[in-house]
Amino acid sequence: MFKKKRCKVKFRKEKPTVKLVINGMEILAYQDETIFQAAERNCINIPHFCYHPRLKVVGACRMCVVEVEGRRNLEASCSTPVKEGQVVYTHSERVIEARRTILELLLANHDLNCPTCKKNLNCKLQEYSTDLMIDEISYVGEMRHNPKDHSSVSIQRDPDKCILCGRCVRVCGDVQTVHAIGQVNRGFYMNVEPPFKHELSESSCINCGQCVVNCPVGALTEHSSIHEFIKELVDKSKTKKHFVVQVAPSIRATLGELFGMPAGTPVTGKLVTALREVGFDMVFDTDLAADITIVEEATEFVKRLKNNDNLPMITTCCPAWIKFGEQFFIDELEHMSSCRSPQAILASLVRTYYAEKKGVDADDIVLVDIMPCTAKKYEIQRPEFAGDVDYVLTTVELAKLIKQFNIDFEDLPDSEFDNPLGISSGAGAIFGRSGGVMEAALRTAADFLTGKDLKKVEYEKVRGLETLKEAEINIAGHKIKVAAVQTLGEARKIMDDIRAGKSPYHFIEIMACYGGCIGGGGQPPLKDDDVLVERAGALNKQDVKMKYRKSHKNPAVLEIYKEYVGEFGGEKAHKLLHTKYSKKDYI
Numbered sequence: 001m002f003k004k005k006r007c008k009v010k011f012r013k014e015k016p017t018v019k020l021v022i023n024g025m026e027i028l029a030y031q032d033e034t035i036f037q038a039a040e041r042n043c044i045n046i047p048h049f050c051y052h053p054r055l056k057v058v059g060a061c062r063m064c065v066v067e068v069e070g071r072r073n074l075e076a077s078c079s080t081p082v083k084e085g086q087v088v089y090t091h092s093e094r095v096i097e098a099r100r101t102i103l104e105l106l107l108a109n110h111d112l113n114c115p116t117c118k119k120n121l122n123c124k125l126q127e128y129s130t131d132l133m134i135d136e137i138s139y140v141g142e143m144r145h146n147p148k149d150h151s152s153v154s155i156q157r158d159p160d161k162c163i164l165c166g167r168c169v170r171v172c173g174d175v176q177t178v179h180a181i182g183q184v185n186r187g188f189y190m191n192v193e194p195p196f197k198h199e200l201s202e203s204s205c206i207n208c209g210q211c212v213v214n215c216p217v218g219a220l221t222e223h224s225s226i227h228e229f230i231k232e233l234v235d236k237s238k239t240k241k242h243f244v245v246q247v248a249p250s251i252r253a254t255l256g257e258l259f260g261m262p263a264g265t266p267v268t269g270k271l272v273t274a275l276r277e278v279g280f281d282m283v284f285d286t287d288l289a290a291d292i293t294i295v296e297e298a299t300e301f302v303k304r305l306k307n308n309d310n311l312p313m314i315t316t317c318c319p320a321w322i323k324f325g326e327q328f329f330i331d332e333l334e335h336m337s338s339c340r341s342p343q344a345i346l347a348s349l350v351r352t353y354y355a356e357k358k359g360v361d362a363d364d365i366v367l368v369d370i371m372p373c374t375a376k377k378y379e380i381q382r383p384e385f386a387g388d389v390d391y392v393l394t395t396v397e398l399a400k401l402i403k404q405f406n407i408d409f410e411d412l413p414d415s416e417f418d419n420p421l422g423i424s425s426g427a428g429a430i431f432g433r434s435g436g437v438m439e440a441a442l443r444t445a446a447d448f449l450t451g452k453d454l455k456k457v458e459y460e461k462v463r464g465l466e467t468l469k470e471a472e473i474n475i476a477g478h479k480i481k482v483a484a485v486q487t488l489g490e491a492r493k494i495m496d497d498i499r500a501g502k503s504p505y506h507f508i509e510i511m512a513c514y515g516g517c518i519g520g521g522g523q524p525p526l527k528d529d530d531v532l533v534e535r536a537g538a539l540n541k542q543d544v545k546m547k548y549r550k551s552h553k554n555p556a557v558l559e560i561y562k563e564y565v566g567e568f569g570g571e572k573a574h575k576l577l578h579t580k581y582s583k584k585d586y587i
């Protein structure tokens, strides 16, 4: 636990000026850093539960305590600023003893059922207890017992596994501004739950899953339908069902991490092979549906721009954002694009176009979607899409599925997606990162507005990890101001401006999760933002390598419209590929 990680020391542009000594090593720190931040940046790993670099520091769990020479008490390194000449020990005998006591107290009031826990082998409480060799618990007493909450289609709560670190409460309230859960009661009776003893399904939860990726233990996990799916799959020979799977754009840039590969390792080919080995008859690519989303969205945007109608237009690929809008901005829904998300578009085409082409009964198709987040599990339950998709599995669940089928993922050969729903453009590939939908839409909208095949395909200003990215683009006499927004806290500010009639934008992309889908609530846990940079980089590289980089140039898209859908934005396109959003009551 205290090992120096194999990593590169990171520096900012300016020079660090504070000299301190940690574990006998001279370290250079920045004035505004805490001991924890300086240690982490210098590859010294300090165990922690409640700290997260993007959340407010609360110093509650005390696992990150360190010994500072000259100070009587141990200090929480997450909330203690660095000082010139400080001498710090992150693993002295006293520190280790304190951490052992904290762990024992947590374990004494914990529902310790590791083998049946979804976080088994991926749990910080388990990891630290193993590292510190906690082989018995000295404290015996009353334990809390609170009911589990399985009411949500996306998330399960098991309060008896909660260690009260508060990360879920801060991400839900401070980052997403949803406040669906909070800490209630005091002392021994403290618990994390929705207000008024409601279940999660009755709360304002928008199913984003950010609480799940931020929970260090098994108290918040995805609602899994993996067992039901496997049961149906093993009965395949009896039922003669046709098994189809679609894979969202971001999965190929994140799945490898769950098999020990470095962040940003592209695993597209292995992923397709693994899904075939699991037993799918057809493996389709949601990237193609992302291309279709773009041709429809760009068609809609150009029409609205020319008519100055309901601007700004806002993208609708993210179901957590849609639910947020439907709950908190019911009066502004006309700004949302009517396009379905890529997941819903591919599902619609599988049940109609593909079923007809293949000559299979649409009802005999079992469609499974591999998606980056828990909100996609909610999306398939929306009345307008109900029945199109049978199961949604997250990236984390897919890795479990591959392991359960005893597939040696790392050694798999590459293979390609199936046709007719398997060819995509570079524009479809970048949907998985923040700013990608906007960049893809601009590539097509610019061609539609000018009537040319423009050379410019890269819009760097909407890339990156800032929660708000803006650009102003001149196209065919139109000065178009666009924004790419990530996190719902940032979206709330943008929507408040729209409501107040002072939004400067024509077109806005909103994604609920930090980083976009690569940081979704069903993705592997994030160590730091560098992981997001690597994941986004993998998608950008895929984009550059593609033969077609604009959605409306993708020959598979053109073929589908020619054979089946008709014209871009036409009547049949609206029936198959668009929808309507409406008020959602949550209490």
Ligand code: SF4
Residues within 6 Å of the ligand: 110, 111, 112, 113, 114, 115, 117, 118, 119, 120, 121, 123, 124, 125, 126, 161, 217, 218, 219
């Ligand atoms: S939360 Fe962690 S320690 Fe608790 S049962 Fe699950 S795996 Fe075990």
Ligand code: SF4
Residues within 6 Å of the ligand: 155, 168, 171, 172, 173, 176, 178, 179, 180, 181, 204, 205, 206, 207, 208, 209, 210, 211, 212
């Ligand atoms: S899923 Fe999102 S909205 Fe729901 S409780 Fe978790 S963080 Fe809050």
Ligand code: SF4
Residues within 6 Å of the ligand: 161, 162, 163, 164, 165, 166, 167, 168, 169, 192, 211, 214, 215, 216, 217, 219, 220
């Ligand atoms: S549910 Fe998880 S993230 Fe939330 S307070 Fe409990 S342990 Fe922490």
